[in-house]
Amino acid sequence: MVVIVFGLPGSGKSYFAERLAKLIKADYINSDRVRKELFKKRTYSKAEKQSVYDEMLATMKDAVDQDRNVVLDATFHTKETRNPFVKEMKSKGGIYFIEVTANEELIRERLKKARPYSEADFKIYKIIGSDNEPLKEPHLVLQSTNNNIGEMLQKAYDYLK
Template sequence: MVILVCGLPGSGKSYFASRLAETIHAQYFNSDRLRKELFPKRTYSKSETAKVYEILLNKMEAAINTNTDLVLDATFHFKATRKPFISKGKGSIVFIEIQANEDVIRERLKEDRLFSEADLRVYRLIKEQWEALEQPHLTLQSTNDNIEAMLQKAVHYLKNEKRSN
């Protein structure tokens, strides 16, 4: 199973996605980390972003071909970005959207984060550009103290998704 964890910067998606991968013993790839590894000087250009998502797509295809569980962590905020994952996912992908209260996001974005360089300006830009998920998905609300509840809901959801496929 491939799980695409999406959401706005500061929503807690990477914190959640990395712990979900540990919980379900899945491989994990983070778009911010990948971008830092690929581009020592990041410009966030369309071509740079396209390369990051292309590699994530390749990771997904490899996981599907080897029947390996995988968690991909990125904003996935454009429908056009999600489309290749959906079409090549062969029905084996699940979306989980992470949301958080804007006050919580503002506080989180003030902190240094290991891989993400997004700040409040980037958050607002991506929020403005956000194209809602049309696929069935689980939406989880992130606070600063509910990671265990989020993981329990996600694992339950994923078990139900596995049964229906």
């Protein structure tokens, strides 16, 4: 099973995705961690982003070839970033998409705090948000707060059954 958890910076997607991966016994692939492994100095250029998604795709292919579940965690905010993953999985069972959202005031507060892997701030949130291409296919949308992770995980688990 392949699950793509996506959303804007500060939405709570990584906090959720890492816990979901543990719950469903899946490999966890986080774009921020991949970026830090690939690039000593990060510029967030288009080429750098493409390299990160290419590495995530390759890692996903390996996991699928070895019959392992995988949770991918990134903004996936454009069709261009989603399409290679969808194409790869079309004949292999498809992908479950889970979008994590949060209200903007909560996102602003979250992005003020240092996080171990992500350097995205509110300015980056706004830039990515302005480029966002909503997923039109049916998918689960979860609203993140600071105290509903259990409820989110249960809804995701039920959705994935």
